[in-house]
Amino acid sequence: MDVKGKIVVVTGAAEGIGAALARRFAAEGAAHVAVVDRNAEGAQAVAAEIGGTAYTVDVSDGAQVATMVAAVEAAHGRIDLFCANAGVGDGDPDRENAVSSPDAVWARAWGVNVMAHVHAARAVLPGMIARGEGYLLNTVSAAGLLSQIGGAVYSTTKHAAVGLAESLAITHGDQGIKVSILCPQGVDTAMLRAGGSGSPQSLDGVLTPEEVAGHVVEGLAAERFLILPHPEVLTYMQRKAGDYDRWLGGMRRLRAKVMGK
Numbered sequence: 001m002d003v004k005g006k007i008v009v010v011t012g013a014a015e016g017i018g019a020a021l022a023r024r025f026a027a028e029g030a031a032h033v034a035v036v037d038r039n040a041e042g043a044q045a046v047a048a049e050i051g052g053t054a055y056t057v058d059v060s061d062g063a064q065v066a067t068m069v070a071a072v073e074a075a076h077g078r079i080d081l082f083c084a085n086a087g088v089g090d091g092d093p094d095r096e097n098a099v100s101s102p103d104a105v106w107a108r109a110w111g112v113n114v115m116a117h118v119h120a121a122r123a124v125l126p127g128m129i130a131r132g133e134g135y136l137l138n139t140v141s142a143a144g145l146l147s148q149i150g151g152a153v154y155s156t157t158k159h160a161a162v163g164l165a166e167s168l169a170i171t172h173g174d175q176g177i178k179v180s181i182l183c184p185q186g187v188d189t190a191m192l193r194a195g196g197s198g199s200p201q202s203l204d205g206v207l208t209p210e211e212v213a214g215h216v217v218e219g220l221a222a223e224r225f226l227i228l229p230h231p232e233v234l235t236y237m238q239r240k241a242g243d244y245d246r247w248l249g250g251m252r253r254l255r256a257k258v259m260g261k
Contacts, residue, residue, distance in 0.1 A: 001135050001178065001220045004029035007076045009069070009124075011059050011116065012086030014042025016189035017139060017182075020209035021083055024217060026050035034072050037086070059086045060111030062119040069123035078127060081220070084120045085139040085182075088112045089154045089191045095259065098152040106153055113157035117164055125172065132176040137220065138165050140181045142233045146240065149255045169225060180219055184212055184229040204232045 008030045012018035014037035022033050023046070033052040037043040040056040047054035053075070055068045072079055088109055094100035117138050128134025143151065144158030162181060169179040186206040212229050219227030228234055240247040 001081060001223060002028075003081060003217065003220065005031050006080035007032050007034075007072070007078055008081045008083065009034040009036060009072060009079055010083040010085055011036040011057070011120070012139070013037050013046055014039040016191070017184075017187060017209045017212050018083070018085040019046050020213040021085060021216060022046055022052065023050055024210070024213035025081075026052065028217060032076055034068070036068060059084070059116035059119065060108075062115070062122065065116070065119040066123045069120075073127060078131065079124050079134070081135040081137060082120050082124045083137040083139070084117045085137075086112055086116055087139060087141070087191075089151065091150050091154075092152055095150050101153045109153045109157045110160075113154070114160045114164065117161055121164075121168055125177070128177055129172065129175050134176065135178045135180070135220070136165075136168060137180045137182060137216065137227075140165070140183050142183045142185045142228075142230065142236075144181070145183055145233060145237050147251060149251070149258055165225075178223050180223070180225055180227050182212070182216060182219075182227045182229075183233060184215075185233060186230075187212055204230050 003025050008025045010018050010022045010025070010033060013022045013035040018037070022035050025033050033050055034055055035043045035047040035052045036055045036057050038056065038058055040054070043054040043056060055071070057064045057068045059065055069079065090101060090105050090109060092098060092100050121136060124134065138161060140161045141158045143155045144162040147155045165179050165181045168177070184207060185204050188206050188208050207229055215229040216227055
């Protein structure tokens, strides 16, 4: 997909990767960019900067997502590209217990990291299928393909997001629907900074959100399912698939190193 002339929606777009995507799509000549976030002030600032429209939405709420999609379609006639980018990341409160996060944290992550993608697809697929074309870009994370040490909730929900994207691509690919998942490792965002220095996802380098947005434009143009700003991730995936037990052993050794054991 060439985003020039397209109607684009980006969620989680008040800052970080989402804001960088919104700015880059506008710079690439998108006809209109809808800037969606729970942070109304941040969304409005980005929208004003790029000439887009801001929508204040909790993406874990299906009714709010459907209302926003209907408003964009009413204003612009269609949605060509929906970027479900919003996400939350919580570390394990007890780093020695993978299931130490309370139920509320699991529920919040499931709502944003998984169900938000479901809500988006439910809302936009009817129009896309009727036109015989459309594109879904879901920001997942390398944690969805591999894992994240000290982040069981994050890793689990991101794995689920990969499974959903695969199902969308398999079920709707022959109806003209394209699907990509964006799976970076370390990106200089508030989420990464909250994890502190030395986080394992930063071992292969930290990219700027703008660099990630550049990889997204390239990946959309090639219509690749996997968009990997850190190319090392593909090698790690191949090692994981080639010998799962060996990969798990390597991850345990990495965890011990990260934990200073």
